[in-house]
Amino acid sequence: MTKYIVSTSSIVGSDKNNEVTSELIVTTSDMTDAGMYTCQANNSVLNTSMDSVEVVVQFIPNVTISGSDTVTSPDPFQYTCTVVSSPIADISWYFDGTETSEVAGLNVTVTTTDNTTLRTTQESFLTILVTNSSFGGSYECRARNIVGSGSDTRNLTVLVSPLAAIEDPQITVNETDNITITCVATGIPSPDIQYCGK
Numbered sequence: 001m002t003k004y005i006v007s008t009s010s011i012v013g014s015d016k017n018n019e020v021t022s023e024l025i026v027t028t029s030d031m032t033d034a035g036m037y038t039c040q041a042n043n044s045v046l047n048t049s050m051d052s053v054e055v056v057v058q059f060i061p062n063v064t065i066s067g068s069d070t071v072t073s074p075d076p077f078q079y080t081c082t083v084v085s086s087p088i089a090d091i092s093w094y095f096d097g098t099e100t101s102e103v104a105g106l107n108v109t110v111t112t113t114d115n116t117t118l119r120t121t122q123e124s125f126l127t128i129l130v131t132n133s134s135f136g137g138s139y140e141c142r143a144r145n146i147v148g149s150g151s152d153t154r155n156l157t158v159l160v161s162p163l164a165a166i167e168d169p170q171i172t173v174n175e176t177d178n179i180t181i182t183c184v185a186t187g188i189p190s191p192d193i194q195y196c197g198k
Contacts, residue, residue: 061143081141162187
């Protein structure tokens with residue numbers, strides 16, 4: 001399929017100056033078509049005339065989250081959301097479907113790293129200073145501008161060191177009775193429990 005089509009028509013003007021109209025048609029434009037386009041006219045007089053136009057193609061935000069999907073508690077953690085759009089987008093983060101502004105312990109900052117009339121690149125950082133198992137789940141970065149919206153989702157696993165606890169600090173039984181020791185261990189992933197005697 002042809003992306004660029006040029007059509008030309010000629011008109012002889014009343015002042016005997018010839019007029020030529022030409023159109024460059026870009027079919028099904030996308031963000032890669034944004035930029036400067038120049039029309040250059042020349043003839044046998046050898047003079048060249050040029051004029052330029054800047055074409056801005058507006059498009060829905062392209063959203064990408066980067067960062068590891070695993071952190072060990074209580075280490076700090078950060079996801080980076082990169083948004084490329086035209087025009088500039090509003091960015092928001094969601095944790096398990098809830099906007100992060102409503103979740104204690106989650107900090108969000110947004111910086112614009114490249115802003116031109118053709119496209120804007122923004123980075124939004126979601127930071128957890130002290131992680132624990134409650135921060136494990138789905139994180140979504142959403143970006144919206146006047147053209148539409150885009151999003152990306154990642155799932156964070158918070159690894160938690162095992163913690164073993166025996167329910168009774170001391171067990172007393174009569175000789176020949178069974179001894180039952182109950183150990184409860186927590187951690188992510190689920191810990192294995194082993195016993196060692198005496």
